[in-house]
Amino acid sequence: MQNLLAQAIAVIVTTAFLPGVSFAQGQSTTYKEVKGWTINQYVQSESSDAPSCSAVHVKDHINAIRIERFNNGYFFGLNGLSRDQEGAQYPLAYWFDGDRDREFSGEARFIGDTAYPLDDWLSHFVPIDADPSPINSISALSTMSFAFEVPGNRTGDDEVTTTFELNGSAAAILALDECYEVANAITVTAAPSEPLLSETVDIVSDCPDDGPRLPGSGVCQGRGVNYLNIVEGRQPELLEGCEWKLNETPLPGGDYLLYLAAACGQHISQLEFSAGAHFADVTVASSAMSNGEPGSRIIRVGSADENDPYKNILLYVEDEMRDPDAFAGCKVRSGFEGWPADAVVVDVLSDEENAQSQEMRSACGSFGFNGESQAYWRVFDGYSWFFDLGQDAYQDIDPRSLTIVKSEYLPN
Structure with missing residues (x-):
């Protein structure tokens, strides 16, 4: 205790x-x-x-x-x-x-x-x-x-x-x-008797670009992109009038997940992290493209073996399938062009066989290949991340940008 x-x-x-x-x-x-x-x-x-x-x-x-x-x-x-x-x-x-x-x-x-x-x-x-x-x-x-x-x-x-x-x-x-x-x-400009309003105010900034600091991590929102380890790949499209801005989500132990989030008008997309027995879930707590309305779970996070990055991915797929015979042909292969460069899928076909296939199909369970969704695994920052982003061209986050920053490296 x-x-x-x-x-x-x-x-x-x-x-x-x-x-x-x-x-x-x-x-x-x-x-x-x-x-x-x-x-x-x-x-x-x-x-x-x-x-x-x-x-x-x-x-x-x-x-x-x-x-x-x-x-x-x-x-x-x-x-x-x-x-x-x-x-x-x-x-x-x-x-x-x-x-x-x-x-x-x-x-x-x-x-x-x-x-x-x-x-x-x-x-x-x-x-x-x-x-x-x-x-x-x-x-x-x-x-x-x-x-x-x-x-x-x-x-x-x-x-x-x-x-x-x-x-x-x-x-x-x-x-x-x-x-x-x-x-x-x-309170600098408003009389004490006036009600407080959730409006934009001018706050003196100590950031090099005079922009705001993220409230939890203390990272400057403008130059904080330097914290991000953005891999190669195509950045998702944005709705007209929206832009990408740095955002944060707190993690256990004082660490933070930083990422590029869609910002539209007064709204910025916000992720939420919740731990679980086998996986942690990352959900869209509020979507800038839906006027701040909550979204769905888009990522599941599990452990990774630093000596064999894809080992745990296959273990998760096998456990979810609960059918050793069906799992026997499943293997890790590279993802599609335009996805994050380190994205992989679990499939029964090789890269070459998949390229020749003309059918809409899926394989290897809910953690495996899904021809109807942007569903793939990435391994980074010591974890296995399963993304399931659906078919939408517009996304709340840039999935290439997610980066865990340890508390000892944060300004706060």
């Missing part, structure tokens, strides 16, 4: 979640909705006299998780408990993806939120520079579980546990940090 008080997270649950209650102008306003999370913006809050933002996600129309970003850190909390114990502190434990052997533990206290005046949140502070920080796990992992004891809150003296799915959390954390930066920029 890790007893990291500075990183503890807050807890939990029982009575009804009541959003949508009216509040005074200048106290709080909705910044945006992101994949089931509501991002709120405050001139000031119970946690801070300075502008802050929160992200709130409802679990089951009753229970909710809340993350607040303010000047020197984050508050993590859950609703549903009585504030009769206001000012007192209560122990809690939390862990990710069911791994309680690596739980964190600490103390939490009750705080309020003007956007949800009938709810109270048992919350714990995490410094902005905590290392490791649970903010990275929240962004990258699948579930978060809590255990707590607060006498008199319908729980008696027994420990109560609850688990939240972290759906959409990566996009929510990015929006939360964006909201915070906008809120603090606006």
